[in-house]
Amino acid sequence: MRSDLREDSMHTFIAHASITHVSPRPPQWAWLWLLCICGSVSAQSAAPVPSLSKPDTVWVLVSACLVIFMTLPGLALFYGGLVRSKNVLSILMQTLAVFAVVAILWALYGYSLAFTEGNAFIGGLDRVLAHGLDANALAATFSKGVYIPELAFFVFQGAFACIACALVVGAFAERVKFSGVLLFTVLWFTFAYLPMAHMVWFFPGPDAFTSNAMAATATAKAGYLWARGALDFAGGTVVHINAAVAGLVGAFMVGKRIGYGREALKPHNLTQTMVGASILWVGWFGFNAGSALEANGTAALAFVNTFLATAAAVVAWTALEWLHKGKPSLLGAASGAVAGLVAITPAAGLVGLMGALAMGAITGALCLWGVGGLKRWLRADDSLDVFGVHGVGGIAGALLTGVFAAPRLGGAGLWDYVSERASPDYNLLAQLWIQLQGVLVTVALSGTVSLLAFVIVKYTVGLRVDADAEREGLDIATHGENAYAN
């Protein structure tokens, strides 16, 4: 069956080689050719000078702001509330420091390696040190002739890189060494995040798709998974599966917390966690709907799906916990919300409203298993369930996207950039196989890079604080402060 599936999809892929431009819409953010107005506009093109779309600029800037809000303070609070009070500052500090470091690296080389043309796996060096990134540079969106300031695209994408790296720290909270986190972040960002972003999101922009022939040429320049036709609207693979695998590897490498499985390692402030989850939800509207890069119907669809899938996951988790454990917990509901958000991420602008409800409900249930049965089976102390929620939810979301994007299930199908309309064909099994490939590539790349990075950290700055420091709490031991006083 598997091989059938594979054959089928490969066949499909080869047979349709001439229309590989039938790609997801918006597969995700495509950074386009830099359009330096003052630059060399090719003489033969009599195209009008591309001009900036103000409403889309507002939309992408507001979305960038929302995505930043997701990390600071959203994720920080979500995680911070789940640790014991003696470690809350350490988790806030890790989130903040990782955010700041990645922001800087993004400007120095990250953006260039992810979003300029290079090979199928990594971009080029055109934008290193923010070269050419000024107020006049434009970036394409998913519609021909519609541009936004490249800086808006830069910061929207930068915010994604920041949250992806910050997500990881939840897996080895309460015992990891601060310097270790920082070193790991630099390595993982460079060798796992940037290639994934390039592979999934880079393509030469819709203006290049003028004919089937040109589309083939353009597709050849795109990232590896983009070219294969993997659907990932807002970053399920790049952000969630990627980070979750890193977290899981980290949880294994750093080892279990002292007292794990014996003492009660309880969340110190669930109100805080709930606020964090709420802010994540709110910010996620920017994450998902902003990924349309335009304020259009697709953005509205992504927004609505982010509303509905999350609600469905909250209800699913709550109902199942109520049935199985007798009590519906707030932490469960909040975790369900995050699970739903993770699930809908790759699908946001691609599935219909009923599909979103289904995806939310299914993933809510799966992640409940992810933090329970699966976690016990994995035997890793993934402190804040990064894998259980983002990994399980991300994988489920990636695969279900392949299902519910099908037009007959209310989905948007595949977008044909040449004809500028949805392609009439949709092969569900083939797409599912492509989706699975996306998942496998992510797991393999992130797993390998993470493992190597943690080994490097271990034998250089070290991975874990000593037992006394862990007992005293990282806040005092590592950061010299206490979160709470009179």
Add this chain to the structure above:
Amino acid sequence: MRSDLREDSMHTFIAHASITHVSPRPPQWAWLWLLCICGSVSAQSAAPVPSLSKPDTVWVLVSACLVIFMTLPGLALFYGGLVRSKNVLSILMQTLAVFAVVAILWALYGYSLAFTEGNAFIGGLDRVLAHGLDANALAATFSKGVYIPELAFFVFQGAFACIACALVVGAFAERVKFSGVLLFTVLWFTFAYLPMAHMVWFFPGPDAFTSNAMAATATAKAGYLWARGALDFAGGTVVHINAAVAGLVGAFMVGKRIGYGREALKPHNLTQTMVGASILWVGWFGFNAGSALEANGTAALAFVNTFLATAAAVVAWTALEWLHKGKPSLLGAASGAVAGLVAITPAAGLVGLMGALAMGAITGALCLWGVGGLKRWLRADDSLDVFGVHGVGGIAGALLTGVFAAPRLGGAGLWDYVSERASPDYNLLAQLWIQLQGVLVTVALSGTVSLLAFVIVKYTVGLRVDADAEREGLDIATHGENAYAN
């Protein structure tokens, strides 16, 4: 006097029957005819294909995000801080669960019943199960020929339904049964919220108002209170009075908390409440200014009034409390802020800046009485003063809107959709009577539905936890978790 007033207004109403299209502007959100691009555009209309306005799309999506932010975490924190620490998770959980359930119901049937054409009291079934709600569907705004994605309107309105239902839970916090809250929500949402939304907000859109004759036809299809000319810019009746009455009925039905009137039932975290109030304020800019559905001068006016009325209410409450009790409290100031926000809701785009200041100050003072003198007189344990703030403030706001919308008091007057300008006539007493009718209809409908719903809940799943559970706290007893630990 009363009957005079009545006669007068009735007379006005009848006399002007031919210009009933002189309706509030934007009376509120009008959901318009669904304009499926691919659908049947009537052949005789040579109108250009309606196209999406991107800036207005951004504005409504951002506003939807802000309204969601109001509930999660805004309202949750505002309420959560006011209960004792043993019940904080229960209030957060109720807010979150109600939000999620209503979001789902909104997609399943709520939106359809509220915002498609039906009779004067309830809408139709066209959009049940999100039928036809795809990325291409457009909805009208208040200007002819200006459209936004219907999904943007859908989610903006959905966020209103969520917060209205969540508001209610504050009235019977700290002792209500979780399953009871959920069942009540489903009933009240269906039988009180949806009809109110339809009656106040539904109209066939500005494009239908091509002539006085067409206007009369269009008005005949509108909701009951819309057709009468009731002014409610952003939902004072539908959301606030509606929810407050439900809360008050609930407080009576569920009964007083153990220890009420004897023990100190103090807020456990006023910082949290202040954060909640602040977020409510911030989100309310979306609630009120977003209700213009366009990014125009009316939106800016609604925004500014939301800024000023709130400030005035903060100062009024603080000053009076200082004078009467000797100490100006933060909880007072925060409550004043919410009172001001409630008051300006129906008036936001309809009154002038000085009118907004006056409305805020008056309502701030009235709500101080609402949580004090009135509350003692009512003898209900409305735990978090839902009625004292949202009920009193909502009623005051509805009536004062009739006053300060008067052009001679700096207001915008009534909008004539046919001529696309404000009507020169404004009969203050007549309008006041119409406003009062809106209040009375809301009180009657919500009161009746709530009473029946609570009775049903009482005799099925039950309304109240047992005394031991109440003493132990709902967090442990109902949800199996503790908010705070070390």
Add this chain to the structure above:
Amino acid sequence: MRSDLREDSMHTFIAHASITHVSPRPPQWAWLWLLCICGSVSAQSAAPVPSLSKPDTVWVLVSACLVIFMTLPGLALFYGGLVRSKNVLSILMQTLAVFAVVAILWALYGYSLAFTEGNAFIGGLDRVLAHGLDANALAATFSKGVYIPELAFFVFQGAFACIACALVVGAFAERVKFSGVLLFTVLWFTFAYLPMAHMVWFFPGPDAFTSNAMAATATAKAGYLWARGALDFAGGTVVHINAAVAGLVGAFMVGKRIGYGREALKPHNLTQTMVGASILWVGWFGFNAGSALEANGTAALAFVNTFLATAAAVVAWTALEWLHKGKPSLLGAASGAVAGLVAITPAAGLVGLMGALAMGAITGALCLWGVGGLKRWLRADDSLDVFGVHGVGGIAGALLTGVFAAPRLGGAGLWDYVSERASPDYNLLAQLWIQLQGVLVTVALSGTVSLLAFVIVKYTVGLRVDADAEREGLDIATHGENAYAN
């Protein structure tokens, strides 16, 4: 050297007198001629009726919302977490009350005195009591022919006034008298904030710059520092230096807290402070990028710089503290974030990305000294380091703006409103001297007004609570409530 610098710049200034229209771009928010549509449009101008730009309206309204979010709850939490738990409500209450009072004064006379034409130091009375401020009034942006609702500009600017006044209270937290804070606010707002805003930001709008001759006329009507060519993109002088000096004077006048220097006056909740800092960051995107008044490349640049400078300051502060004290603290990182934000404020749309990183890093280091060495030297109990962060950061930012705005350092240079492009000349030393003048004027004005205001407060309502109240905590003693209970 100094006098050389001065001569040089003066020379430059005089020599280029005819091109004083070469002013910063956007020097900052220019409130323009009121364009009452119904008003007297001069007959000789055949210009088309100015019309509203919807996307820019969205952008300014959203930005206003973000700036309000910075104060409530951002600044309130940032400050609130830093005091002891017995004083947290007092700081929240001061923030909220100052916000509300200033909002009202803004409508009554503040906006008019700051942003209508008057003399070089203060505006006129045209807009007193919101006269003429209705939904149809338009305000210019920095591009010819691009308008937004004047109410949007009104509220965006109003939010700035609110946060500036609220910033001050951090300097004398935990012992100041509430009534004293209110009286001081009214005085300082009127006599320090409004003149500064007028001097730095008022100019007659880009449409007036039709020729060099007209530009000279227009510049003559502008505020004092604007006319001199001081660069302050989003308010480093008007908001930060201004408030910081007031705070420092206040710290001296109110005196040290009981126990200062002997007892541990520790922050009671650093999580709260971190959330506050995060919200400040998020809101600051509106503060800085919104100051472009348009959703264009400059806005995107300001946004990105607000992202990068802050990140650099976080890393700089953290690294230095780690090196010097052995432990990198979260409070340090959060303070670094605020320092970076303050620094980039005057520069946001004027410097390049690498310039922003440099400014952030330099200012992060300087402010670390500001809260340490400098503070000890000043011997004032500036409780929450308003001067150490906002004063030092503001001054450093103002001066560094003169450096990094230089085109050869990647900056945008000076904008010529006549030719509508950047001027080719940029004299770094001259500009630095102009920047220094801006700083000196601010320090002198704010210092004098603050001193007088505090003296008035001292001899009328009083400046400080008595020792027993200070020991008991202001929450109970002044506001009659406790922040936290069970």
Add this chain to the structure above:
Amino acid sequence: MKLITAIIRPFKLDDVREALTDAGVSGITVTEVKGFGRQKGHTELYRGAEYQVDFLPKLKIECAVDNAAFDAALEAIMSAAATGKVGDGKVFVIGLEQATRIRTGEIGTDAL
């Protein structure tokens, strides 16, 4: 003089304090404590992790009384704090060698 230490249910505090005041006791000191005893706790569930919580919130009330007032005070606590269900708590009595009022330096019964 004796020092009475009572472990009681939190919600009984007001009753006990009133009863003690009626019994002529002029001052008490209250501490939040966690008690472990016969009364069974509850289970808490945080995602996959289930914890059995045996410690329950209780209040410890300390009051120093002179011998004359002792019986009344003890009786006051006993009746005010009882619900009859497991977990009502205990009263411990310890001999007090000396009591002093810091403000005045008064010693013994006068200090109470």
Add this chain to the structure above:
Amino acid sequence: MKLITAIIRPFKLDDVREALTDAGVSGITVTEVKGFGRQKGHTELYRGAEYQVDFLPKLKIECAVDNAAFDAALEAIMSAAATGKVGDGKVFVIGLEQATRIRTGEIGTDAL
């Protein structure tokens, strides 16, 4: 050996600890408590609800001393904790039968 228990005003902690250290006491244990006594509380107002709060925050200091050090320790507390206003608190003294240091198992005076 005696166990000295002092109820003091919170802001006096540092003074008392220093005075005790000067008096040769090497360790103390501090508990946050709420005190009810002659010192009057305050009123709190939460919207319409007014509450009279009679319990005031105090600190309880416990220190075990040998008999030789007792007078000095008591004197140290008495002078360091006093302000002369109602609410300064009390000192209670109890006979200590035995003291042990957990780390070493030392017993009696050596354990302190």
Add this chain to the structure above:
Amino acid sequence: MKLITAIIRPFKLDDVREALTDAGVSGITVTEVKGFGRQKGHTELYRGAEYQVDFLPKLKIECAVDNAAFDAALEAIMSAAATGKVGDGKVFVIGLEQATRIRTGEIGTDAL
């Protein structure tokens, strides 16, 4: 009957409680306290302000035992709470004149 009061390290609570249960003690009362002693504290830094913190978090465990159970209980605490490093804490023993169970009114050993 005796009242055993032990000051221990917070993370030893579960061990001590189990040891006491094994030794036949049926109830304990636990208080969060701050301890000052030989164990040195740490420095905290809040921006420019550096504070030396000498008080460390400890738990106080109180348990009333009858004389027969006393030795076992003491031994249980001593061995369960020890790490051998400075700061392990102390055990204080006080004579208990009387113990009562509020629920039943039982007195003496029966009350424990």
